[in-house]
Amino acid sequence: MMPKMRDSPLHSNVEAPKLLELRKSTSTPMYVPGGDCIDLLEERDRLLPEELAARIVHQLLVVLNYCHSSGITHRDVKPENVMLSSLDDDATCKVIDFGLATPYKGKVKEFAGTVSYLAPELAIAQAGFSMAADIWAVGVTAFELLAGVSPFGKLQEYGNECDPILEKLCTYESFDEDLLQVFRESPGHQRLWRSSEAKSFLRFVLAADPEDRPTAAQALGHPWLARYRPAPAPIEPEMLRTFADFAEAPQMHRSCLFALAAKGRHGELDMEAVEATFTDIDLDHDGKISLEDLRAASQSQQWWPWRRQPEVDIDAFFRLADQDLFLPI
Incomplete structure (x- = not known):
């Protein structure tokens, strides 16, 4: 698979190991053999081991923590933009598509993103963006990796109409109120069972109020991620x-x-x-x-x-x- 990627002038100022290297002078994108997280879900019949889901989410948050600490919001976090070195359980991740990324100064006024991963405040205002909206998108991505289904559905499920998804987002109150039952009835939970720590993490990052969501650094400290985080290897x-x-x-x-x-x-x-x-x-x-x-x-x-x-x-x-x-x- 040769993924299609967009570059951004911001990318020259944001470089870290888990950002896919994009050179403005290069028209040919880097080959990533594992495809993206949607490919992984399809390969595994939408049933991922919880440890693998946690490892992917951890690596995604590491990237966002660096971006946010550098004053950059990604604005299009979703499984399709998380590329994998392989489809194995020890896969490493690269985050791609910084075409919508922008410097963060208070709130970004421009409305952008993929509707299924928009935060409620964006759906309500039809404008703006903040770092908290990136964290929400991490939560939706984590839900999809764990459950095997999207919490609010995808456009193709609604005949490419975004209004049903926006309506769900506009009336969203909390994970327990709106998504817990969906999660419990999902293939991932029904067939593999998901831990209480996993549900706690989703509750943590999918807070309706952006002020109640953690930063990327705070999310990285959640017990669910700590449970599956591999011990750092000593320097050789x-x-x-x-x-x-x-x-x-x-x-x-x-x-x-x-x-x-x-x-x-x-x-x-x-x-x-x-x-x-x-x-x-x-x-x-x-x-x-x-x-x-x-x-x-x-x-x-x-x-x-x-x-x-x-x-x-x-x-x-x-x-x-x-x-x-x-x-x-």
């Missing part, structure tokens, strides 16, 4: 050794490495491993690595008496890696 000694080599290299050598990295020339690096390590080091999931993040990761590495551990001055490495002198990195 080989990677620490590259840190040490970088810190000891001449200035010209370091500048050349920065230039190559900026042009996306990574040589023989396993970029999936690098991205996974970045995500593990980034403890607060803001898409940036602070000195405290790096110190904690270096101290958590496994020590084996028969392996010589590289000696790394983390502070020196961090100072040299911060080329623009604008912490963090």
Whole structure:
């Protein structure tokens, strides 16, 4: 599958491991072998293991946390815009389609998005957008991954008429009042059963009042996601050794490495491993690595008496890696 994607001028200012790399100078989109989350649902007869759903939602929130902390709203969060490295249970995600993304200043006045994933306040006002609306769309996406059905239906179910969906959104009061029974009767809950933590998460992010919804960072701390979150892997000694080599290299050598990295020339690096390590080091999931993040990761590495551990001055490495002198990195 070769997904069709739109680029946005904002993308040059928003780069993180789980954002699909889109270059304005490139007309050919990157191939993502697993397809999107709708493909995954269809492949699994709309019955996903709860752990897989939680892992996908966690990765989606990591991306949004970085976007929101950078002052960007996505405005079109939905399963079709979450691409997967594979259709397996250990798939990693990339978020695509930043064509509607926009800087967030108070509230965005322009009305945009996909109707089935619109927040109630957008359906009522037919205008505006906020970061809380992105969180609502995460909730609808999580519901669909867990239940196997959309909570408010899709356009094709209503003859491509959006009014029935908008009416449901305009009269929405709460998860318990409007969606709990739908969830209980869904294929996902009936055939696989879903935990109380999963329902608690949906209740948390699908609050009718945007002021009652969590931020992406707060949602990441929910017990449901914590239950299934894999333990971060320690930094491999080989990677620490590259840190040490970088810190000891001449200035010209370091500048050349920065230039190559900026042009996306990574040589023989396993970029999936690098991205996974970045995500593990980034403890607060803001898409940036602070000195405290790096110190904690270096101290958590496994020590084996028969392996010589590289000696790394983390502070020196961090100072040299911060080329623009604008912490963090």
